[in-house]
Amino acid sequence: MTIEKQVDPSRRGLxxxxxxxxxxxxxxTAGALVSTFQPSERAKAAGAPVEADISDLKPGNMKxxxxxxxxxxxxxxxxxxxxxxxxxxxxxxxxxxxxxYQMPMPEYCKNQHxxxxxxxxxxxxxxxxxxxxxxxxQKFQPGAQPSLPDDWQGGFLCPCHxxxxxxxxxxxxxxxxxxxxxxxxxxxxxxxKILIGKDEKGEA
Amino acid sequence: MAFVEKKLPANAPIAAKxxxxxxxxxxxxxxxNDQWGQYYAPxxxxxxxxxxxxxxxxxxxxxxxxxxxxxxxxPDANLAFASVEYIMRDVxxxxxxxxxxxxxxxxxxxxxxxxxxxxxxxxxxxxxxxxIWLFGVGIFLCLMGEAFFGYLLPWGQMSYxxxxxxxxxxxxxxxxxxxxxxxxxxxxxxxxxxxNRFFSFHVIAIPLVLLGLVAAHLIALHEVGSSNPDGIExxxxxxxxxxxxxxxxxxxxxxxxxIFGVSVFLLxxxxxxxxxxxxxxxxxxYNNFIxxxxxxxxxxIAPVWYFTPFxxxxxxxxxxxxxxxxxxxxAYVGLVVTKSRLSGFFKLVAVIIGAAILVGFIAFEAKxxxxxxxxxxxxxxxxxxxxxxxxxxxxxxxPDWHKYVYxxxxxxxxxxxxxxxxxxxxxGSAHLGGIELDIAQTIxxxxxxxxxxxxxxxxxWSAMGTPKTVPTRVTFHxx
Numbered sequence: 001m002t003i004e005k006q007v008d009p010s011r012r013g014l015x016x017x018x019x020x021x022x023x024x025x026x027x028x029t030a031g032a033l034v035s036t037f038q039p040s041e042r043a044k045a046a047g048a049p050v051e052a053d054i055s056d057l058k059p060g061n062m063k064x065x066x067x068x069x070x071x072x073x074x075x076x077x078x079x080x081x082x083x084x085x086x087x088x089x090x091x092x093x094x095x096x097x098x099x100x101y102q103m104p105m106p107e108y109c110k111n112q113h114x115x116x117x118x119x120x121x122x123x124x125x126x127x128x129x130x131x132x133x134x135x136x137x138q139k140f141q142p143g144a145q146p147s148l149p150d151d152w153q154g155g156f157l158c159p160c161h162x163x164x165x166x167x168x169x170x171x172x173x174x175x176x177x178x179x180x181x182x183x184x185x186x187x188x189x190x191x192x193k194i195l196i197g198k199d200e201k202g203e204a
Numbered sequence: 205m206a207f208v209e210k211k212l213p214a215n216a217p218i219a220a221k222x223x224x225x226x227x228x229x230x231x232x233x234x235x236x237n238d239q240w241g242q243y244y245a246p247x248x249x250x251x252x253x254x255x256x257x258x259x260x261x262x263x264x265x266x267x268x269x270x271x272x273x274x275x276x277x278x279p280d281a282n283l284a285f286a287s288v289e290y291i292m293r294d295v296x297x298x299x300x301x302x303x304x305x306x307x308x309x310x311x312x313x314x315x316x317x318x319x320x321x322x323x324x325x326x327x328x329x330x331x332x333x334x335x336i337w338l339f340g341v342g343i344f345l346c347l348m349g350e351a352f353f354g355y356l357l358p359w360g361q362m363s364y365x366x367x368x369x370x371x372x373x374x375x376x377x378x379x380x381x382x383x384x385x386x387x388x389x390x391x392x393x394x395x396x397x398x399x400n401r402f403f404s405f406h407v408i409a410i411p412l413v414l415l416g417l418v419a420a421h422l423i424a425l426h427e428v429g430s431s432n433p434d435g436i437e438x439x440x441x442x443x444x445x446x447x448x449x450x451x452x453x454x455x456x457x458x459x460x461x462x463i464f465g466v467s468v469f470l471l472x473x474x475x476x477x478x479x480x481x482x483x484x485x486x487x488x489x490y491n492n493f494i495x496x497x498x499x500x501x502x503x504x505i506a507p508v509w510y511f512t513p514f515x516x517x518x519x520x521x522x523x524x525x526x527x528x529x530x531x532x533x534x535a536y537v538g539l540v541v542t543k544s545r546l547s548g549f550f551k552l553v554a555v556i557i558g559a560a561i562l563v564g565f566i567a568f569e570a571k572x573x574x575x576x577x578x579x580x581x582x583x584x585x586x587x588x589x590x591x592x593x594x595x596x597x598x599x600x601x602x603p604d605w606h607k608y609v610y611x612x613x614x615x616x617x618x619x620x621x622x623x624x625x626x627x628x629x630x631x632g633s634a635h636l637g638g639i640e641l642d643i644a645q646t647i648x649x650x651x652x653x654x655x656x657x658x659x660x661x662x663x664x665w666s667a668m669g670t671p672k673t674v675p676t677r678v679t680f681h682x683x
Binding site: 037038039043047064071102127131134148159160161176 | 518633
């Protein structure tokens with residue numbers, strides 16, 4: 001090898017060290033840019049519980065409240081609606097609500113009607129489909145109708161991918177949505193006032 | 205080497221002198237000649253070969269109209285919807301610029317789908333044009349990104365819920381999914397933060413990548429040369445001047461040819477913009493004229509038409525369909541092991557991957573596999589150069605029954621696209637041996653199998669049958 005082509009090992013070492021240091025700085029910068037994508041402090045702070053006034057809610061009707069930017073449904077079920085849950089028991093994928101979607105299932109709602117004992121008829125769920133996050137529509141009328149099976153018992157239909165839910169917001173078997181709709185932690189402040197996002201155990 | 209500038213006669217025109225001055229410092233004339241002026245293209249191009257130029261034209265339309273839209277649009281969840289309406293009603297000629305942009309998006313996809321069909325029919329992706337094809341697939345992915353990010357900007361109901369669904373697709377990925385979709389949204393729901401970052405992606409990040417890929421696509425094309433409807437390498441028959449005998453310089457021949465194509469395209473494009481810019485709800489969906497409402501999904505939501513074939517595949521993947529997929533995976537691994545020329549090592553890899561997928565079917569939810577299949581149905585296009593084992597490139601010289609394979613594939617793609625714009629269960633249900641079947645869902649599941657089978661089985665079916673004799677020179681009848 002000629003003298004010109006000999007590598008100066010100390011300079012080569014310095015070059016490698018410089019590249020490594022530059023690489024670390026580059027990665028750190030990329031890390032900073034990537035973190036700007038996370039929810040901001042303001043977004044994180046906007047999660048307080050909300051009070052839902054259901055004094056004007058008639059049986060068979062539903063009201064929608066906004067909690068953490070998501071729709072929370074309060075459905076006051078009629079006795080017929082409650083009875084339909086027995087008929088859908090073996091058609092839904094998870095009748096006992098053993099799986100959860102985005103938040104743990106409150107213990108006090110782990111029953112067939114998926115509601116608190118003191119107001120069994122009131123279903124309180126986050127109206128966000130466990131498939132891809134659309135908000136299912138109301139299909140309370142039983143019987144055959146477009147996009148629904150002939151023995152429909154009343155419930156909810158997600159317009160996006162056709163997942164169906166019964167009147168306890170339990171998902172039917174063999175639908176794109178894997179899980180029942182979430183029941184948020186909630187408690188009754190009075191017979192007509194529900195606090196969504198907080199229960200006896202504290203805030204969600 | 206010293207700097208040498210070509211000497212022009214003292215009485216040369218000033219323009220020639222100026223060009224000479226530039227050429228000595230920047231390869232302007234060389235670039236023009238390499239990329240177009242002296243770029244020799246086969247003389248037997250038919251109408252299928254217009255769509256590349258048209259795609260470039262629509263790209264320019266989108267960029268120019270986009271620049272002017274950004275001057276009036278406000279990327280703010282409280283102002284966005286109103287600012288689009290402001291462009292439509294109050295900005296002079298704003299409606300025209302906006303309709304050019306929104307119609308341009310659909311036109312872009314029509315042109316690109318036809319451009320890809322051309323590639324499929326004439327084997328344009330075959331060696332040595334694999335990289336052109338891969339850059340093209342990259343462009344297609346960028347276009348899908350542009351379309352998706354751009355669709356959120358008007359902040360209508362479809363914008364909002366479309367973004368909600370697509371971002372939640374990432375949430376289906378096991379383990380990291382929920383955090384990933386949170387990170388993409390930048391909030392717990394699609395919100396102002398999401399709108400702002402999508403705006404940034406739509407107007408700067410993706411367009412930069414897109415332009416880079418378009419440049420790479422063209423440089424690669426002009427390096428290896430265009431293919432043609434006969435799938436013959438024209439460079440194998442060179443004339444005395446060193447150019448292929450069957451080729452003509454792009455300028456002026458294809459310049460004139462393309463200007464004619466552009467005129468026809470602009471006639472149709474203008475007719476749509478002026479007479480039916482919403483295209484009956486297919487180019488601009490009616491629900492998007494309602495401001496975004498985070499509490500209420502519209503009764504029927506569907507993506508814009510160009511996404512629907514892939515969306516149908518997503519929707520077809522139910523928990524029962526996973527059983528059919530499992531049978532498909534087992535059969536495919538069996539086929540790879542018994543009927544392929546791969547080495548024992550790769551066969552073992554295929555068996556391991558197949559087993560892993562089967563375990564995945566049990567461990568993960570069907571919705572994850574819906575997302576996987578949808579992604580696969582797009583990126584599988586990138587595999588074409590290596591999946592196609594036919595001895596001839598062009599459909600003209602394939603065995604006749606290959607044409608039927610392409611037709612069945614095309615029909616499956618169109619049916620998937622049609623079903624994707626329709627609500628679930630559009631064709632009612634049928635009772636089959638006590639099981640209730642949603643007809644539309646079952647058909648989209650069959651079409652999903654056809655779509656994926658077309659590509660995955662291509663190494664076998666494309667090599668079957670006897671191809672016709674390929675001529676040595678292109679088929680060309682002077683008019």
